[in-house]
Amino acid sequence: MTNLPQGWEIRIIDVVCEILDNKRIPISQKNRISGIYPYYGASGIVDYIDKYIFDEELVLIGEDGAKWGAFENSAFIANGKYWVNNHAHILKPNNEILINRFLVYFLNFSNLEKYITGATVKKLNQQKLRQIEVPIPPLKEQERIVGILDESFAKIDESIKILEQDLLNLDELMQSALQKAFNPLKDNAKENYQLPQGWEWKSLGEIAITSSGGTPLRNKKEYWENGTIKWLKSGELKDDYIENVEEKITEEAIKNSSAKIFSKGTLLIAMYGATAGKLGILNLDSATNQAVCAFLHKNKANIKFFEKFIFYFFLSIRDRIIKDSFGGAQPNISQTYIKNLQIPLPPLKEQKQIASYLDELSLNIKALKENYKIQIKDYEELKKSLLKKAFEGRL
Known part of the structure; x- marks a missing residue:
């Protein structure tokens, strides 16, 4: 020094x-x-x-x-x-x-x-x-420096605390909007609450096919080297559209395993482990493994659900899904459980309107959260700057 x-x-x-x-x-x-x-x-x-x-x-x-x-x-x-x-x-x-x-x-x-x-x-x-x-430094100088740092850090920490509460408030706002979207009449019944005219209760199994794949053997190079087919892992589900994936597998891997290719627009949910309950919608064609469940239309000529609507429905009840799925050290969601989930289903046009509203709200909330996080980071950097000045004798 x-x-x-x-x-x-x-x-x-x-x-x-x-x-x-x-x-x-x-x-x-x-x-x-x-x-x-x-x-x-x-x-x-x-x-x-x-x-x-x-x-x-x-x-x-x-x-x-x-x-x-x-x-x-x-x-x-x-x-x-x-x-x-x-x-x-x-x-x-x-x-x-x-x-x-x-x-x-x-x-x-x-x-x-x-x-x-x-x-x-x-x-x-x-x-x-x-x-x-x-x-x-001399004691009086130490006292002066500590006094400035104590006062400055107290103000900075209070500002950070307010921003962190603002972040929590945004999460609560989104959750409140989700609850209202799927229970617009605000019926207090815990199950099968009253729905608006034209809505109906359906199990997910009634309107969708659930499907998952399997993992090709990792020790077979011909399954993994020079692959051209996207291979999605459950850890890549981030509650958003999936724009890219890290790995690829070969056509031979698809032919010789239970791995399946799902098309762009497919809704996916992670079924077990640390990522259980995480969601994604494919913005590309991709194969995936048994840790991920896909939702497919039963009849493409008579579409019953809009993927983004189901996406937001899962977000609204995810805590319950995770709570219900603990069977060991980590959550394990079964396809049977998913199929039996009851969903309040409006007509397809209304599903799209609700999803569009939630999309806009979600984007605004994400922008605000990003802004708050930047402010928190700036405050943390200010603390570092003050400490640096303090021990260089420039405070």
Whole structure:
């Protein structure tokens, strides 16, 4: 660290802090008794227990199970009565030299990766911790810097909190619109609620054929090398139109497996695993596997449903589908369950009108969400800029 402002000096943590790691005590989860006192780990509070070790403000920084890159918030203040396990180092700065919050701001500003050991299990061991260099200005300057950062960060965090609530409000707005679209009379009945004239309750199995494919053997190169047929994986379903897919398979793979090709415009839903319930509408012809279910018209001469209408219907009830589909560690939606789902079905023309309205609303909400996310990112960058100025003596 070079070009320090006048009056600043470099000290290592071993010189300016007492390390209280010998006082920390881990308690296994089965031996913890629930209580009012925070139980701290590498990144913050992990539980509340019935007793405490410390009753003073100290600085904690993750020893393992944390992140130590720049702006990763690897250090934090603990105060009041609390307990600390063996995954966080405990620092007691000499407050005649170094203010607690100044140290926390510096540690969270810094990239500490050069002090980290271990390839598979990364760790900031105590020996390396003691070697961390800290730029230390006079106490009054530390107080001034901390005061500016505290006030600025409080305002920034409040602005971020408002934007995050705005994002949640947009999600609620979309969900409210979906509920209204499929229950326009706002009937409070849980099932088969009253519908407008011309609407009717139908099971999905009555209006659509459900179909899924199978995966060609991965060890057969002739199925995968130089393929020309698009191959969609369930992880590529993003609740939107599918414009492109990563993999391709060969015609031989289609002939010699249960994989199926679905045409442009087909509605798809992921049936199990981490992506269960995710949706997509093909904007290209593509094959897919057994983890994805397609919805096909029973009679192309007498079309009963509009894909985008069914898409939005699934969005409106997805939480229920996922809740109903847990059979093990992860959701597993069966085609039988899908076929038995009851849908409030208006005439085809009205389906398209409803889908068009929801499309427009969805696009507007996406644009607003993108704007809010950009603002949040800008605020986070402002925090980084303030920290950089602080430790270059330009704040």
